[in-house]
Amino acid sequence: MAEETNNGYKSGSNLEKILRAGHFVVTGELGPPQSADGSVIREKANLLKDVTDAVNITDNQTAIVRMSSIASAVLTMEEGLEPIVQMTCRDRNRLAIQADLLGAQALGVRNLLCLTGDHQSFGNHPTAKNVHDLDSVQLLQMVKTMRDESKFQCGDDIKGERPTFFLGAAANPFGDPFEFRPYRLAKKAVAGADFIQTQLIYDIPRFREYMKKVVDMGLHEKIYILAGVGPIKSSGAARYMRDKVPGMIVRDEYVDRMAAAIKGIPKEEKAARRQAWRETGIQICIEQIQEIREIKGVAGVHIMAIEWEEAVRPIVEGTGLYPRPIVNE
Amino acid sequence: MIVGEQKPIAEIMKLLGDAQKVLIAGCGTCVTVCFAGGEKEVGILASALRMMSKLEEHPMEVDEVTVQRQCEWEYIDPLAERLGEYDAVLSLACGIGVQAMNERFPESITLPGLNTTFMGLPEEQGVWEERCQACGDCILGLTGGICPIARCSKQLLNGPCGGSQNGVCEIDPDVPCAWQLIWERAEKLGRIDNLLEIQPPKDWAKSRDGGPRKIVREDLQLGRETTEAE
Helix, strand or coil, rough: CCHHHHHHHHHHHHHHHHHHHCCCCCEEEEECCCCCCCCCCHHHHHHHCCCCCCEECCCCCHHHHCCHHHHHHHHHHHHCCCEEEECCCCCHHHHHHHHHEEEEHHCCCCCCEEEECCCCHHHCCCCCCCCCCCHHHHHHHHHHHHHHHCCCCCCCCCCCCCCCEEEEEEEEECCCCCHHHHHHHHHHHHHHHCCEEEECCCCCCHHHHHHHHHHHHHHHHHEEEEECCCCCCCCCHHHHHHHHCCCCCCHHHHHHHHHHHCCCCCCCHHHHHHCCCCHHHHHHHHHHHHHHHHCCCEEEECCCCCCCCCHHHHHHHHCCCCCCCCCCC | CEEEEECCCHHHHHHHHCCCCEEEEEECCCHCCCCCCCCHHHHHHHHHHHHHHHHHHCEEEEEEEEEEECCHHHHHHHHCCCHHHHHHEECCCCCCEEEEEEECCCCEEEECCCCEEEEEEEEEECEEEECCCCCCCCCCCCCCCCCCCHHHCCCCCCCCCCCCCCCCCEEEEEECCHHHHHHHHHHHHCCCCCHHCCCCCCHHCCCCCCCCCCCCCHHHHCCCCCCCCC
């Protein structure tokens, strides 16, 4: 596998190559099913390949049991799409995480996103015992040490092939304490993050303010920052995200635009309303990407269209980001 | 203090089974202060059990006793001679007291009447909140005296997760975000530098390692010869 880390690449993943070449990156998101049905992964992968450079495979997202992210990643690769495996600290201790990562490497996974994980109380096993042996910063540090020093967390040598992941982490510019957020990003960069994907952005002025601090700290030169965006499905969804989801800020303009989208369409015409909402949601997302692209320090977008993977193609095409670049060297 | 909460009476009745003579044993320390298992609560529970026994036509004689500390031999030893007359002891001490009774008096059965919930403090009259999880490796010096192990729902050591907003934790708008508190305090004290350092993985072996943790202080042990007399 030595050739994979040629040319100074850390992992040689498609994502790393495209970022290194200076292209504006597009990543997507693929949620595994709450069943053992692999065809779900294959179908979603086919909607996302060709329009994204790599896709996140969520790890028991919102603390709901789903097909394992590593297994789903293998199915995704079989369809010709590069996975970014998500790994949370909620469900595994440092032994389990390292063991799974050795397996992921052997199966060909090359991108890893290190997360704290949603609290189990949000999911379908709220009485489960959580782990949190490590936090996301410590997880990054552990995997970086495995990759760069060929050592397990305990200090023992990895004898033989080591994992060579391109390492990602999340950042939430809309969480509090706001002043702490850029510093926390800096900690993740020091700990080993190569790229960052942000929380969904529905408050561009606040994101701009955050990015200004990030750029002032020089962090954009140390890590690639991908801005999180996603098409809104309906005005109800916009209101829900604004009012109910912890750690999100949704400006009223988006809620109002989604509400205005169905003006004049009678309530009974459900399909027409849905269609109007979806068109507006996609249009807002396209405009957001165009605006975010101009913000200094942003290296790409992470499009989260969970259970609406069809939306990704019109968004990518609508922003002129199609076709996706191919970087061979 | 150790804070506890009385089990539901139905669960207590089920635990007592067909016991006809029961001793309720309170404790005069932590659980007295948190109004869960002191002399007063022993009296109230005893009355309730007597009523239940009448209602359910299950004859039950209930006696009461409260010792100063159920977790120390010298305070519970005086109970030894009485215990033979009871089918069961119902302890309103914390889990340590219940275990001390069973360990010291193996011929009797002592059952728990409380759920031992946490180590904490009364924030105000009638409200207690956890403050310490006895992790065995105190980091309060780094965090301005606010514990992320006891107070952060994910026990994070390197700052808040993405779910912290408007000062509260994602799990519940009534739970303050520990890292918001830590950050505000560090700003006030001019010590944010502490929070910018990466804290390494915690040594959980000092916490829930499996098996009881133990402290041996030879300097305090009785009947041990002084070996370093020189």
